[in-house]
Amino acid sequence: MLAQLVSGTIFGVDAITVEVEVDLGRGLPGMSVVGLPESAVREGRERVVAALRNSGFDVPPRKITVNLAPADIRKQGSAFDLPIAIGILVSQGLVPPVRLTESCLVGELGLDGELRPIRGSLSLALRCREEGIGRIILPAANAREAAVVPEVEVRGAKSLQEVVLYLRDEIELERTPVETAPPAESGEDDLDFAEVRGQEQAKRAIEVAAAGAHNLLMIGSPGTGKSMLARRIPGILPPLSREESLDVTRIHSVAGRLPPGQALIGRRPFRAPHHTITEAGLIGGGINPRPGEVSLAHNGVLFIDEIPELRRATLEALRQPLEEGSLMIRRARSAITYPARFMLVAAMNPCPCGYYGAGPAMCTCHYGQIERYRARISGPLLDRIDLHVELPALSPEEMTGRRHGEGSATIRERVIEARQRQLDRFRGRGAVYANAQMTVRDLDQFCRLGPAAEELLQRAMRRLHLSARAYHRVLKLARTIADLARSDSIETTHLAEALQYRSFDRRRTPEVSV
Secondary structure, three states, rough: EEEEEEEEEEEEOEEEEEEEEEEEOOOOOOEEEEEEHHHHHHHHHHHHHHHHHHOOOOOOOEEEEEEEEOOOEEEOOOOHHHHHHHHHHHOOOOOOOHHOOOEEEEOOOOOEEEEEEEEOOHHHHHHHOOOOOEEEEEEHHHHHHHHHOOOOEEEEEHHHHHHHHHOOOOOOOOOOOOOOHHHHHHHHOOOHHHHHHOOHHHHHHHHHHHHHOOOOOEEOOOOOOHHHHHHHHHHHOOOHHHHHHHHHHHHHHHHOOOOOOOOOOOOEEEEOOHHHHHHHHEEEEEOOEOOHHHHHHHOOOEOOHHHHHOHHHHHOOOOOHHHHOOEEEEEOOOOEEEEEOOOOEEOOOOOOOOOOOOOOOOOOOOOHHHHHHOOOHHHHHOOOOOOEEEEEEHHHHHHHHOOOOOOOHHHHHHHHHHHHHHHHHOOOOOOOOOOOHHHHHHHHOOOOEEEEHHHHHHHHHHOOOOOOOHHHHHHHHHHHHHHHHOOOOOHHHHHHHHHHHHHHHHHOOOOOOO
């Protein structure tokens, strides 16, 4: 008897449905799996046999052939254990196929028949909704995550035995309640900007960057507070919308970083990889492609400390996601697209020893060393960073004084208000959520300048030799500063502040006043 079931596999951060066909035929006893299975799928044969026997079922001494269709797409992961085991039982007539109609089965089996968590259950539920599959049966630990999709009936089970009894209509697996919203942010673990002394200019730059989702580079000697400031940025960002939370949860689930039993991620990601990270670790890929740090930071913050210390190829790999908000990894048989719309926050020292500008007696670097160190960040990459901020060393008065700065809650209110102005402005324009994501057409419509501001920008372009990309980013930044000031138009003061954040552009040219 031939059994046919529906399952699924992960492809990038999306899922595709897979038809699992199980045939019991004549020949030497054994099981073969065809349809481009990777090693984890092939090894599932041993898990399935042991799980069936330890759950009280006999494995027939027949030739078992399992086909995973479509056969031209590589199947990965351990989620095929459950449908293969059920397919064997259906082929023997031990399980009626009635409840398998319009059902998708996924799950990894332990040797004792326990159902263990899998990756990407949210993506699988979304695919079921797209293809009109009304029910998904999966491990209980993944049920809340899949139940985010209200159109799909989610049934979570703890063991193979429970699934069999449910399919025989002997027990009822409770339907998992639909999760309607991401969990509220508690704020208990947030670091507060009130704890940071001094660096008022850097705090202002961070507020502007957060308000428009702009990229930021901080330059300062060791101990000036670069990392301290960066780790407080998530506390001033607006909460995730449901759509953003779905995207973040889907990515973290596929990467295996979603805690079992959790439904949705309610906090914006903050990723801080070490500067020794490889290119595959940063942008994703590998033999079995997985999301990298840029995708795990989607809709959040990617903080890279000591950015000049990254390998050149790794650093330049950031250019595509910074420009497009996504990246494509090509293989011989496929091309996988990962979302990667994040806010880059980078930090670096002003020179190799770290103390250039702190005093002639402290820096030991000569001019050539400093220039080579700074040149590790290429012009094209620097063009994609909207704000360049230099952090001076704190004075003894700032360090020992009792005065604390503004708290994160106050700054966040202004950021949320500015973001709301942008959401209202871009309503109905697809994936545009913040000023940093504006297109050239949007610039023409929303970033028009008056005569005085236009003249200032032209003078700055001539003297700073701004590229077309830097010109566009200055306009986007000025629009964000105007939003923070609750201004419908970009004034000269807004544009002047945006231009002052291009400090590396000024360093490549003679010192001028604009």
